[in-house]
Amino acid sequence: MNKEILILSGSPKKDGNTATLVDWFAEGARSKGARVEIVRTAFLKYKSSGCTSCRACQKLAGYECVINDEARPVLAKMAKVDVIVMATPLYFFGASAQLKRVFDRMFSLYKWDNKAGTMQTPLKGKTLVLMASAFEDVGLDALSKPFALTAKYTGMKFASLLVPNAGVSGDIKNKPGMRRKAMELGKKVAQAQRK
């Protein structure tokens, strides 16, 4: 069965380093038969500035965000695919706000029973991939921490491609070996065994 991969691309630059990494990864994954969808989170139409902590999702039978905007079907798709890729530039040692805006609304993909101390999520067993680039060589480890911890907490496998010294938007295209690395990761993820 071919893998379903959803990529959340979180840079405001349409042809920058993040977009380039995403395109290379997608090319590799598609070459191994994966079905890949790329969502540029900066260009979705939102009805909220992020998760509003309304917790209405916790009362629903299914796993969906109650905010009815363009992020909603993207979140629903996250619950269905095999692999979720999050791609971001390093912004002040963290993820871009454009990615975080969707990331926090993943709250709707969990159900917590605080009394029983249990958590359920359809994300369990999937793979989370982080791709990120930075101008300098400091901070990508800090950026990756919340993604790695989220994967662990959720019961997801985790992989990452972190590119320091990537330059400004577009420069990554001139970085030797990067295209191959990103394509290889896409191929590897597309071919990995399901549990």
Ligand SMILES: Cc1cc2nc3c(=O)[nH]c(=O)nc-3n(C[C@H](O)[C@H](O)[C@H](O)COP(=O)(O)O)c2cc1C
């Ligand atoms: C708002 C903003 C904050 C940034 N913060 C950092 C940073 O803390 N460290 C760093 O090395 N680069 C930083 N950068 C540079 C970008 O992370 C880097 O150029 C990245 O590869 C750009 O990706 P893009 O072309 O997809 O936007 C910042 C850039 C912007 C616009």
